Amino acid sequence: MGMSRCVVATVALLATAPALAQQRFITVASTTSTEQSGLFRHLLPIFEKQAGFQARVVALGTGQALGMGRRGDADVVFVHARALEERFIDEGFGVKRFEVMYNEFVLVGPKSDPARAGGSRDIVAALHRIKAAAAPFASRGDRSGTHFAELELWKAAGIDIAKDKGPWYRDTGSGMGPTLNLAAGMKAYALTDRGTWLWFRNRGDLVISVEGDKRLFNQYGLILVSPAKHPHVKKDMGQAFIDWMVSKEGQLAIAAYKIGGEQLFFPNAEGCLACLKGLAGRPEV
């Protein structure tokens, strides 16, 4: 083992001679929806200038991001599945959960609305109708926050989707973009976050079927990976990142991110509601 470490070290040294060696950074495990929306492209330069170190985002699904946290491959996790996050902390892998921002899920579907699911604010009723009509439904199926939320909604509708699904239920096992591509191509319904929907360009004849249901609320949380479990975690820098994200500067930066004039994410950090007074945006649901 010592020999192979030597070899790998030499290899690594040779390979990283330039730039990277002296950079200070933390590794943030986050979700594809936040990455693909462009939020980090907008947010991180602002953060780096103020904090003086780099936040490197590895974008996977929520499940994988938490997995990274469990293995200690990330310093901070930034995901959107409350139940999974709380389990993460209960199991001792995370220190504390900080709420940062939210947006909403929406149900999109073909304009023709074969399942007559649209037009209301009731997501549970819509899901019932989709199942009853056996209308095509595209699911993420990738242990992401969106997938997890979708499963929770089926449960809320009293449907055991794992048992009751039929060929109308398509498990794509992929990110939001590819899933929406599939939905557009197959004229299927799909659950998506509004942020992705805003930048997604290949809509075909998909439109928003259901929105505004309280149960479609999508909260994002930031958690420092526990230094007790993983002593190498950069806890000071990691906490600094969290502190910035819930601070006035961070929250304003999040609110400032827009696509085509529309805001994608809505800051709602606890204790910062006062500083958000006067910011345009939807009231907290």
Add this chain to the structure above:
Amino acid sequence: MPGTAEAVRGALGLIGAGDPVLAGIVALSLAVSLSAVALAALIGLPLGAAIAVGRFPGRRALIVLLNALMGLPPVVVGLLIYLLLSRAGPLGEMGLLFTPSAMVIAQTVLVLPIIAALCRQAVEDAWVEYEEQLRSLGAEGLRAALTLVWDIRFSLVTAVLAGLGRALAEVGAVMIVGGNIDGVTRVMTTTIALETSKGDLPLALSLGFILIALVVLLNAAAHLIKEAAQRRYG
């Protein structure tokens, strides 16, 4: 999706304008793949030559294994290196995961069998021609192998360029061990994958053009080198 024609125009525009994000991605791809190929050649060329010239038990099996490893799926290499470099893994303390170093390591592992196997084949073929004369002059074992490697260096350049082409074109390994981090570990192939899945074609296409151009250039270079050498040295 925006029309293909529109995407092509956008792509050419990005290339023409020398878009800095594009340039950065291309530069990183080249840095990672060139480093990996250099390392793989450093290890693989002597290794291939030694196997070609040596005689030891299990040699046949080793050759078969080496040839088989040429077809290692990049995602599998990525997965294995990820398990090695993850904090939960044996080499976790080195903190190499999600850095360009990890990508270099993964691509070195991917390319090493290609260079070693092709070198072994070339040296073994040459050995058939040279063996008696070299042994008559008193060159054996390592000495003979090194003489051969230098003598057939132009065929070996072709093997090395084949390795480089493979490294530049693969996406599975670098995606998994690099994490596709914006500005840090994002290379041409992983960007193409990401942007395509987002339906954002101009950047993906421009990188696709550059990648194809690079691969074509590499093959042309290999061909020209061989021809020039043939003419000069016979």
Add this chain to the structure above:
Amino acid sequence: MAGFASILPLCLRELTFAAGGRAIIRGVSARFDAGPATIILGANGAGKSVLMRLMHGLLAPSSGEVSWNGQGPARARRGQAMVFQRPVMLRRSALANVLYALELAGIHAPQRERQAMDALEEVGLAAVAQRPARVLSGGEQQRLALARAWALHPEVLFLDEPTANLDPGATREIEAVIRAFDASGTKIIMSTHNLGQARRLGDEVLCIHQGRLVERAPVEAFFAKPASAEAAAFIKGESPWA
């Protein structure tokens, strides 16, 4: 090679060699002293090439012994050189090829250049010293092979059908060099199909038939009146006019 013990006489004792289940050399015994140029004759497949490689140490005998005046294998190798039917040159200049051989032989760097150029001059290739060896003609490459051997000043020079692939003009040039080797005291052991060449260059003849030594005689005696039936048949076969 003043100061070193000679590697001659070369003694072969009951040499056999088998490969792929076939016996190729079936018990050859012979002794070679310094002096006479030895020609090895025989039909294709008789085992001439294998015998020479056994003597030179490129092949290990299945049984029997190759002994070089009791010298060790390294010393024996140093005292020999071999020229093959097809010259094998490295992708370097003609001079560099000779230098390579000298380097392997352990000659010190300052002397190498001089010895190499001398060897090239001896065979008449000094003018093409810097030319890439592989672009030289077949005859020139074979002369270069001889120069490479010359530079080593071997006691014994093996030649395996050295002019088989050459035209008459190149053949004459090669034969001239071989004569020079002979005149300088190098023991020549050469195989050939060219009977005229055998008579021109050889002092004695060894006739091999089906892996056995069937006759050994001075060259004129051999051609005038071969003692063995196989040898007679061979000569007849090789000379359409006999």
